[in-house]
Amino acid sequence: MEASRRTSECRGSRLVVAAIDLGTTFSGYAFSFKSDFESNPLKISTNDWSAEGVHSSEMKAPSILLLNPDQSFNCFGYRAQHTYSDLLDDDPDKAAKYYFVKNFKMQLHNREISLGMMILDVTGKELPAIKVFTESIRFLKDHFLEMFTDKKLGFSINDVFFVITVPAIWSDAAKQFMRVASEKAGIKSSQMMLAYEPEAAALFCSLLPEDQGIAKYFQERRRLMIVDLGGGTADITVVKVIKREEKLTYIEHVYRVTGGAWGGNQVNKNFEKFLESVFGNDVMDEFKRDYLSQYLEMMRDFEVQKKTLSTSGTKTGVGIRFGGDLRHIFKSKRGKDIKDELQDKLKGMVRITGDKLRFDLAIFKRFFQDCVKEIVNHINESFLKEDVLGRLPMILVGGFSDAPVIREAIVDAFPVIKDVVSPVATSLAVLKGSVIFGHEPAIVTGRVCRETLGLTLRRPYVPEGQTEKKTFKIDGQLRADKSFQKMFSNK
Ligand SMILES: Nc1ncnc2c1ncn2[C@@H]1O[C@H](COP(=O)(O)OP(=O)(O)OP(=O)(O)O)[C@@H](O)[C@H]1O
Ligand SMILES: [Mg+2]
Structure with missing residues (x-):
């Protein structure tokens, strides 16, 4: 709570909140002004990437980065796709010297993270991971800022508070890596926060208009299962609605977020x-x-x-x-x-x-089968034994949840779950929810840690009711050895 109050204070002067969602397959940004948020939290703008040579209106661009032979930035997204394709057609030998990197986000999942770690481009050439993440975040940040400058609205980066999305199931080291990459991309650490993807999606769903059929599940004291199926990971958790206000919903985690690399x-x-x-x-x-x-x-x-x-x-x-x-x-x-x-x-x-x-x-x-199997098994193993299935509605978010094969498999596998629902724009739920989160970080009031954390104490020894058998003396006083006091729990 203290931490979020501090964040609120440093956020005080921010007139705009912008979320940057660097996804495994698709990336984008969204933003809203403080005044818009106060009147309608869902008044959130996104960029339309159709100007980059796409035929339809697209709110996210492919997570593809093209770097020059000296590893300096060339382009990102649809433009990277087209430029590299032209290079390959015109001069394959020249193209071979460029770095074309896709699906790089998953390279931070389930592996030892270090700032010096290397990743591979599509041709197998090595390059520093931090460079790839930094340049991608820098591109999205600059694209957003340029739009403001173009419109002559008179904003500078100092008026913006940034929210960077991360999968909740990532290790702390991987989340920290994203923070460092964002700083290197020119976002001050005092001007940013990380948002956990399934939390952000849940917040977005909770504020949707009643007639869209989802908000009714977010009633006070009610618990819901959130299943976030993106391109890279499936993040699954149970949250409880603590407080419901007209324009905000406060939630806390009941179970820690679990999942794996079972995205689209x-x-x-x-x-x-x-x-x-x-x-x-x-x-x-x-x-x-x-x-x-x-x-x-x-x-x-x-x-x-x-x-x-x-x-x-x-x-x-x-x-x-x-x-x-x-x-x-x-x-x-x-x-x-x-x-x-x-x-x-x-x-x-x-x-x-x-x-x-x-x-x-x-x-x-x-081709969908093993993802379906892993997701269903995981929900079974993690939540069935806790006896929470059946009574809980399941909210599906993330682009992969749009796949009818996946939705049907989930519905078939859990006939006890009466309500399996998802918002209309599933792949934008994380992005838009992160903007809301940036305006009001206190809406997530409690998280369940990946590990149980606590202190090993050496309390004075009281024979009655003392569970610890081992004792030792400090300054002549008998103390219980290594009694563990739980501070943060993973259940
Ligand atoms: N109708 C659909 N049928 C099947 N797959 C779909 C459909 N729509 C989107 N997808 C898949 O969903 C994924 C993209 O979803 P989303 O944009 O939520 O993921 P991401 O943000 O790139 O990944 P992550 O959040 O895991 O890092 C892609 O793998 C895409 O192929
Ligand atoms: Mg995503």
């Missing part, structure tokens, strides 16, 4: 693994090395098809455009056409039609 990007990885198992690692390595542009194009098409996959309707299969040179490489290495290989190995369940790999629907859905 796992589905894309399973597709890559499938290609390797059918055509061989050597063929896929050569395809990636010599025809990277075709390979990236194929993965982009996979992403589009994955998102449009529906579980109802008349669709019987899914076609993914693949590069023609994959066929040539396979032929020259194996002396066989991939069409025949697929027929031999998969008996028509995956075949070639024109320039597409055509999957039977049932086969395509298998």
Whole structure:
């Protein structure tokens, strides 16, 4: 509480709160003015990235960074995608010297973190992780600030309080890494805070208008399960509503946030693994090395098809455009056409039609299978034994929860849960919730730690009721040895 009051004080002069959400697959920023927040906390603006050569209106851009051969910044997002694609087509030798980095956020998950750690770009070239995170955050921050400057609103960075999102299940070291990267990107530590993604999403959902069907679950003293399914991680927790006001909802955690690397990007990885198992690692390595542009194009098409996959309707299969040179490489290495290989190995369940790999629907859905299994098992193991399922509504957020395959699997797996709901713009819930959080950090009143923390005490020894058997003397007084006093609990 004390900490949040201090934060409020240093936030006092901030006229604008901007949240930066560096996601595994998509990133963006959102902001609101203090005056807007006070009249309507949901009055939050986002950037529309359609100006960067996208055909539809997109509120987040792909988390892709392009660095020059000397590792200086070149571009980010859609622009990085297009620029690198052009480079590969025009001059592959020149392109090979650039650093094209995607899905880098997951490289901070479940591993030893150090400021000097290195990560790999798509071609396997090493570069410092801190550089990648710093440049990406710097880009989003500058993009946001430039918009203000362009509009001549007269704001400077000193008027802005930044909120940087992090998965709640990350280690403290990984969260600290994001803080350092944000500072290096030019955001003063006194001008920023971290927001935990599932908390932010819960806050956003709680404030939605009643007629959108979600806010009614956020009643005082009620508990809810929040399942945040992003591109990288699934973060799952149970929160309790402490206080409900007209424009704010105060929540606390009942269980600590748990989860794992079961986000939507796992589905894309399973597709890559499938290609390797059918055509061989050597063929896929050569395809990636010599025809990277075709390979990236194929993965982009996979992403589009994955998102449009529906579980109802008349669709019987899914076609993914693949590069023609994959066929040539396979032929020259194996002396066989991939069409025949697929027929031999998969008996028509995956075949070639024109320039597409055509999957039977049932086969395509298998790419989702292990994510579904992990998420369902995890909810079962973590929450079923606590006897909280069934009585709790489940709120699904994060872009991956838009996948009908995932939603249906969750509903089928837990028939005892009566309400499984999600907001309309699931992938923006974290971003917008973080803006609300930045205006009023005290809305999350209690967290459950990843570990139980406490003090080992050496209390004076009182024979009655003393559980500790070991004693020793300090200054002639008998004391109990190592009695543990719990201060922060992980349950
Ligand atoms: N309709 C859909 N069907 C299947 N997958 C979808 C759909 N819509 C979005 N996704 C997937 O959701 C993921 C993006 O969600 P989101 O933007 O919440 O994640 P992120 O912020 O990039 O990741 P994280 O929060 O884990 O770092 C991608 O993997 C995307 O393919
Ligand atoms: Mg996210």
